[in-house]
Amino acid sequence: MSTSKTIFFISDGTGITAANVGHSLLTQFPNVQLIKQFRPFIDSLEKARAVVSEINSVYQKEGEKPVLFTTIVDDSLRNEIGKSHAIMLDFFHGFIQQLETHWQISSSSRIGGAHALENNPAYNMRIDALNYTLSTDDGLGYQLYPQADVILVGVSRSGKTPTCLYLAMHFGIYAANYAYTEDDGRYFELPPALKKERHKLFGLIIAADHLHAIRSKRKPNTDYASLARCQRELKNMNDLLLREKIPFIDATVRSVEEISTTIVTQMGLTRRDV
Amino acid sequence: MSTSKTIFFISDGTGITAANVGHSLLTQFPNVQLIKQFRPFIDSLEKARAVVSEINSVYQKEGEKPVLFTTIVDDSLRNEIGKSHAIMLDFFHGFIQQLETHWQISSSSRIGGAHALENNPAYNMRIDALNYTLSTDDGLGYQLYPQADVILVGVSRSGKTPTCLYLAMHFGIYAANYAYTEDDGRYFELPPALKKERHKLFGLIIAADHLHAIRSKRKPNTDYASLARCQRELKNMNDLLLREKIPFIDATVRSVEEISTTIVTQMGLTRRDV
Numbered sequence: 001m002s003t004s005k006t007i008f009f010i011s012d013g014t015g016i017t018a019a020n021v022g023h024s025l026l027t028q029f030p031n032v033q034l035i036k037q038f039r040p041f042i043d044s045l046e047k048a049r050a051v052v053s054e055i056n057s058v059y060q061k062e063g064e065k066p067v068l069f070t071t072i073v074d075d076s077l078r079n080e081i082g083k084s085h086a087i088m089l090d091f092f093h094g095f096i097q098q099l100e101t102h103w104q105i106s107s108s109s110r111i112g113g114a115h116a117l118e119n120n121p122a123y124n125m126r127i128d129a130l131n132y133t134l135s136t137d138d139g140l141g142y143q144l145y146p147q148a149d150v151i152l153v154g155v156s157r158s159g160k161t162p163t164c165l166y167l168a169m170h171f172g173i174y175a176a177n178y179a180y181t182e183d184d185g186r187y188f189e190l191p192p193a194l195k196k197e198r199h200k201l202f203g204l205i206i207a208a209d210h211l212h213a214i215r216s217k218r219k220p221n222t223d224y225a226s227l228a229r230c231q232r233e234l235k236n237m238n239d240l241l242l243r244e245k246i247p248f249i250d251a252t253v254r255s256v257e258e259i260s261t262t263i264v265t266q267m268g269l270t271r272r273d274v
Numbered sequence: 275m276s277t278s279k280t281i282f283f284i285s286d287g288t289g290i291t292a293a294n295v296g297h298s299l300l301t302q303f304p305n306v307q308l309i310k311q312f313r314p315f316i317d318s319l320e321k322a323r324a325v326v327s328e329i330n331s332v333y334q335k336e337g338e339k340p341v342l343f344t345t346i347v348d349d350s351l352r353n354e355i356g357k358s359h360a361i362m363l364d365f366f367h368g369f370i371q372q373l374e375t376h377w378q379i380s381s382s383s384r385i386g387g388a389h390a391l392e393n394n395p396a397y398n399m400r401i402d403a404l405n406y407t408l409s410t411d412d413g414l415g416y417q418l419y420p421q422a423d424v425i426l427v428g429v430s431r432s433g434k435t436p437t438c439l440y441l442a443m444h445f446g447i448y449a450a451n452y453a454y455t456e457d458d459g460r461y462f463e464l465p466p467a468l469k470k471e472r473h474k475l476f477g478l479i480i481a482a483d484h485l486h487a488i489r490s491k492r493k494p495n496t497d498y499a500s501l502a503r504c505q506r507e508l509k510n511m512n513d514l515l516l517r518e519k520i521p522f523i524d525a526t527v528r529s530v531e532e533i534s535t536t537i538v539t540q541m542g543l544t545r546r547d548v
Binding site: 107256 | 405
């Protein structure tokens with residue numbers, strides 16, 4: 001019997017939902033060695049049968065039933081996959097049935113609907129928000145601040161850009177950012193363009209040694225990356241945030257997902273993603 | 275009875291998984307009017323009880339049990355939420371039990387593990403990939419092409435940048451891009467920096483009227499946005515892709531998620547996300 005376990009992520013669409021839930025479930029089993037096989041766009045019986053053969057070969061080789069994480073809407077495709085020698089965790093079927101029963105409404109059984117385009121207004125909002133973020137990134141585009149839902153402020157390399165991109169791409173939120181660093185000759189105070197939008201400001205702070213490490217990776221052995229400079233900028237940033245009563249979060253030990261969710265919750269922003 | 279239905283997305287972490295699966299399920303019920311309430315970071319009994327009160331108020335007001343989409347790892351928190359007058363669709367509990375039974379391993383019951391940081395190497399890969407994409411965006415950084423997993427080529431505004439950002443942020447893939455447009459005086463041929471990396475190239479094409487609409491939104495009534503110019507550039511792009519035997523996809527009717535998943539599958543790229 002093999003020590004590593006094979007997981008198949010199978011979907012008639014992109015499989016992004018299957019990967020997302022699967023990843024979340026697997027974090028509960030941190031010590032299991034996994035081989036991950038992604039099989040998106042399984043939208044015909046022919047493709048389904050090919051995957052079933054693959055699954056059965058793995059079963060024969062490993063001597064243990066592989067696990068399938070599936071999001072398949074179509075009954076005949078799901079039944080076909082279900083014929084394999086595997087443990088099938090279906091992230092859609094049972095829940096759709098529960099909703100149908102509770103709401104007394106039939107579902108549409110559209111294949112691959114979740115991440116498809118189809119003139120989806122939420123999708124267009126997210127792409128517009130992404131373009132907005134790209135055009136306002138890093139202090140460019142003062143004149144676009146009035147359209148922002150939120151403007152992140154923080155020292156250079158404290159995680160503003162990844163957070164803005166995440167807010168835009170996932171929540172459809174117009175997120176701008178404004179970077180502080182001594183290099184720009186910027187004083188640690190609010191320029192007029194930000195003062196006008198004070199209610200939209202949210203600060204990111206970060207531990208000095210962490211910032212020092214990040215900057216050193218980018219520009220090693222420079223004044224910009226030095227611990228003393230990082231400490232000084234962060235002290236000035238912190239003073240600014242407190243003085244101006246700007247809410248902020250410590251980005252040091254938080255993922256972009258956690259920072260983004262916290263910002264949305266604390267600022268009461270409207271998500272346009274779902 | 276109310277005509278719209280309230281959905282609560284409840285998690286002891288970011289709730290991103292709950293939102294993702296919930297969104298996918300709800301695409302199967304396109305005609306249902308929904309009110310969505312996001313309640314992330316419900317990580318104490320006190321917070322859980324406050325949410326239960328909210329849920330019960332909605333039940334009283336609407337006369338129909340609201341639906342809960344939950345990803346709660348902790349048993350006592352889940353039990354508390356389960357006391358509310360609601361239909362609870364739990365995206366974790368049952369599946370974790372199935373995996374525990376099948377693998378004969380206990381899960382770790384860590385709260386909020388899915389999108390937390392915790393020196394997660396996959397997370398760091400994704401952020402590194404994102405920084406890579408940002409620094410190579412739009413033809414900047416030829417010297418970084420050797421590190422790319424994939425290099426997207428296409429005319430200006432065909433969707434390269436959002437796709438690269440998605441590939442980076444979600445799959446941890448190093449995605450660069452190279453834009454063609456007549457404005458740059460660029461001939462529609464491969465520069466030496468791309469010839470060297472020919473096996474990494476992937477093309478995006480797009481319908482001329484769609485490109486015309488996108489460019490017109492950005493730079494209305496310019497030669498750049500004109501339909502004739504869009505048609506000419508796309509013709510030249512198409513010729514280049516065929517001549518150089520570069521695989522490509524039509525981005526017109528596909529979402530960034532679909533384009534990205536297709537690229538990963540077709541190019542056989544290794545996902546570093548899960």
